[in-house]
Amino acid sequence: MLSHTTLAFLVTSSATVALAAVVSSDIHITNAVLAPDGFSRDTVVAGGVFPAPLIKGNMGDEFQLNVFDDLTDSAMDLATSIHWHGFFQKTTNYADGVSFVTQCPLIPGNSYLYDFSVPGQAGTFWYHSHFANQYCDGLRGPFVVYDPNDPQASLYDVDDETTVITLADWYHYLSTNAPAIPQPSSTLINGAGRYSGATTNPDLTVVGVTAGKRYRFRVINIACDSYFVFSIDGHQLTIIEADGQSTQPLVVDTLQILAGQRYSVVLNANQSPDNYWIRSIPAGGTTTGGLNSAILRYDGANATDPTTSAKTSPVALVETNLHPLVASAVPGTHSPGEADININLAVTAANGLFLVNNQSFTPATGLDGCPYELWKKLHEIHLEQVKNDKPSFDVVGTLTTVFQDIQRHGVDPKSDFAEGWMCPIYKKGERSDIANYRPITLLNTDYKLLTKALAVNLGREASCRGARSSITFAWPKQ
Numbered sequence: 191m192l193s194h195t196t197l198a199f200l201v202t203s204s205a206t207v208a209l210a211a212v213v214s215s216d217i218h219i220t221n222a223v224l225a226p227d228g229f230s231r232d233t234v235v236a237g238g239v240f241p242a243p244l245i246k247g248n249m250g251d252e253f254q255l256n257v258f259d260d261l262t263d264s265a266m267d268l269a270t271s272i273h274w275h276g277f278f279q280k281t282t283n284y285a286d287g288v289s290f291v292t293q294c295p296l297i298p299g300n301s302y303l304y305d306f307s308v309p310g311q312a313g314t315f316w317y318h319s320h321f322a323n324q325y326c327d328g329l330r331g332p333f334v335v336y337d338p339n340d341p342q343a344s345l346y347d348v349d350d351e352t353t354v355i356t357l358a359d360w361y362h363y364l365s366t367n368a369p370a371i372p373q374p375s376s377t378l379i380n381g382a383g384r385y386s387g388a389t390t391n392p393d394l395t396v397v398g399v400t401a402g403k404r405y406r407f408r409v410i411n412i413a414c415d416s417y418f419v420f421s422i423d424g425h426q427l428t429i430i431e432a433d434g435q436s437t438q439p440l441v442v443d444t445l446q447i448l449a450g451q452r453y454s455v456v457l458n459a460n461q462s463p464d465n466y467w468i469r470s471i472p473a474g475g476t477t478t479g480g481l482n483s484a485i486l487r488y489d490g491a492n493a494t495d496p497t498t499s500a501k502t503s504p505v506a507l508v509e510t511n512l513h514p515l516v517a518s519a520v521p522g523t524h525s526p527g528e529a530d531i532n533i534n535l536a537v538t539a540a541n542g543l544f545l546v547n548n549q550s551f552t553p554a555t556g557l558d559g560c561p562y563e564l565w566k567k568l569h570e571i572h573l574e575q576v577k578n579d580k581p582s583f584d585v586v587g588t589l590t591t592v593f594q595d596i597q598r599h600g601v602d603p604k605s606d607f608a609e610g611w612m613c614p615i616y617k618k619g620e621r622s623d624i625a626n627y628r629p630i631t632l633l634n635t636d637y638k639l640l641t642k643a644l645a646v647n648l649g650r651e652a653s654c655r656g657a658r659s660s661i662t663f664a665w666p667k668q
């Protein structure tokens with residue numbers, strides 16, 4: 191059967207918003223050895239599985255997703271952050287999850303509470319690591335916001351975790367070892383697939399249906415790179431949603447779906463109870479030997495591979511034929527170049543970089559962005575701790591150097607650290623004293639010991655107050 195892990199949720203009613211709820215969950219990011227296509231590799235995953243567990247809620251809900259960085263495998267990235275793909279995050283940028291843009295990444299042993307609401311948004315979304323290329327190592331999963339008053343509810347009978355279909359590319363090397371032009375080793379449908387040249391053929395995903403019922407399949411391309419042409423033998427697909435936008439129903443045989451895109455399609459299980467190939471074909475791919483495939487199995491059908499064929503002249507999705515269910519007003523005159531303000535974006539490439547109007551994004555480094563140098567140092571210290579249970583080098587000396595560096599750069603702590611991460615340390619009874627210090631956030635309670643050591647060394651008393659698992663050390667200004 192289709193297997194989707196669903197996060198254990200704590201859902202509580204909110205007194206302030208009618209019908210809205212708070213959806214709370216702890217999400218642990220860990221390293222795991224997985225073999226979704228039969229080939230074992232180290233991964234970075236949420237909840238220990240690929241794809242990551244389904245997160246679900248209803249339109250208008252508030253999500254409180256507490257992400258824990260429990261990573262230990264330094265062959266891959268140890269820092270992390272999570273982006274919730276498709277949500278507007280109006281007034282909640284801090285929950286958007288983009289490392290070095292809207293937040294500093296988490297480092298091992300820390301957690302970060304992503305707290306956001308999704309007013310007016312319902313449909314099919316997903317979530318993934320937004321630190322370097324880490325999501326290619328496995329940290330990606332589905333996110334569905336149901337509309338209890340879905341205007342298209344009459345078009346389908348089943349819409350639950352069994353009808354979520356994730357399409358992924360999969361790599362047999364770590365993202366940290368990827369070649370300049372990565373090529374996927376296989377593709378996975380709901381976390382199962384086969385690769386070319388394998389000596390054993392692992393089981394493919396089976397999507398079960400009952401004859402006479404109509405299913406809302408939420409198809410999500412969670413690939414790092416690949417696009418897929420998706421189809422189900424013997425059945426038409428009625429598209430009713432694209433990327434969180436309800437659409438007027440559009441009947442197709444196949445649809446091309448690019449990385450990050452989502453479509454809801456209604457499948458009417460109106461064929462004879464049997465097995466049918468589900469195909470998700472990347473560029474240049476085939477479905478020979480069960481590659482890029484899963485199985486649609488009717489109740490009562492034998493547990494065997496399908497013998498069906500793809501349609502020879504399928505009706506493919508033409509995106510311009512898709513129209514929103516409810517037209518939204520568009521400002522300006524509805525023709526090219528007639529907007530109130532026209533902004534030209536010339537996208538080019540040079541020296542391996544993409545450029546927009548001749549500019550390329552440069553991630554913030556050093557103390558101008560995230561306190562990267564500090565972050566790296568703390569990271570090293572933490573690694574030492576992970577390995578040895580206690581640091582094997584001169585912690586006080588190292589931290590002193592780091593702090594001096596920071597002092598030299600004149601970092602404004604307010605702009606460098608989200609306030610919620612602060613847990614100020616100050617001399618007992620001298621809270622106002624903090625103004626004379628540059629607080630440095632030493633993430634994780636593990637650093638309490640280090641901080642105390644340093645505090646003792648400096649003859650200062652260390653204490654920690656605050657809700658989060660971070661600790662701030664105040665270094666005196668000169």
Ligand SMILES: [Cu+2]
Pocket residue numbers: 273275276318450
């Ligand atoms: Cu995304």
